[in-house]
Amino acid sequence: MQSQASVAEIRPENYRFLQEHVYSQVGIVLEEDKHYLFECRLAPIVRQLGLNTIDDLCTFLKGNCQTEVGRQVVEAMTTNETYFFRDPAQYEAIRSVLLPRLMEERQQTKKLRFWSAAASTGQEAYSLAMLLIAQGLSDWDVRILGTDFSSQVLERARSGKYQQIEVNRGLPASLLVKHFRQSGTEWQLSEPVRRMVSFETIDLRNSMHGLGPFDLVFCRNVMIYFDAGTKKSILEELHRTMFGGAWLLLGGVETAFGVDEWFERQTVQNATVYVAR
């Protein structure tokens, strides 16, 4: 397997090519500072095609812009940007139903484990941390693991520093005031929130041995990159890391194809969740 650094290699002319490709297809302008975004979005496609780097993908695309791969590149670059409290219905389901149930079930141990399996730049894991803090779990042993295949995005996640545009989106102003401090042009997450979350580089296609068991797993907007066989084996591995009855939360556009063997689909409030069999 290629190292992250080599997969992420991208020459300036290819960066411009990708910007133009996305613009010509959907009219969205990607700015100059989105290298991390290209890495985390396009590396799965690079691997899926058996290529080595994003530069290789560009070479492929230059002769095949109007293909399925061209469409996948556009979709990857434009639809999955993470932000705080993305999919509010899932967080509301956690707050009002899933967490109260977990707290009842874990009353003896007062121990809860969560996993944000495609953590990207950390907003999902930190959103969960802020939600949990608001529920008064101060005397509980609560840990959130955030993982991603990209060490570059996890570096940003660990820093807990976000740009104004990132804290402007999805994050209630009350939580901004409560949990962030301004540092120049950046917004720094407070220590109590950051302490609840740790980040590790993990490729979901590899063994998840040693992870878990978890009470709740987010695995949002990452399955779409994998073929059916890979997806099935990831779901099986995910299942192994979870307590029986634990919850899996997928992305809104991700189908449940292949999930039924390991998980039971349920609707909680307005959110779809999958319960580990």
Next chain:
Amino acid sequence: MAKALVVDDSKTIRTILARTLKEIGFEVLEAANGREALEVIEAEKTTVPLILLDWDMPEMNGLDLLKRLRETPEFSSMVVVMVTAQNDLDHIGEALEAGANEYVMKPFTKDVLVGKLELTGIQL
């Protein structure tokens, strides 16, 4: 159709905000400062459930208008979203303390604005 009031001394910003609000189903009223806004609100009584409010404006600024609204029982339940370039924690905290429901920092995108409106729980 529910009404929304856009209060900003910039005509350009009012136009951008109004366009977004119309797209999501609001009838939009406009005012260029807090005093004008108060006149509109008093004329409309409680039929304006949503206000997008700039901070720095001549005659009456956004924070003073917000405080006036929250002190007036008739208008105290209006959803007020500050949309302003006052992008520091002190201002955000002060606005929330005064009763703002949400806070949008300029510059912003349509997604940000709609997301913040959703957070207020207002019917969209």
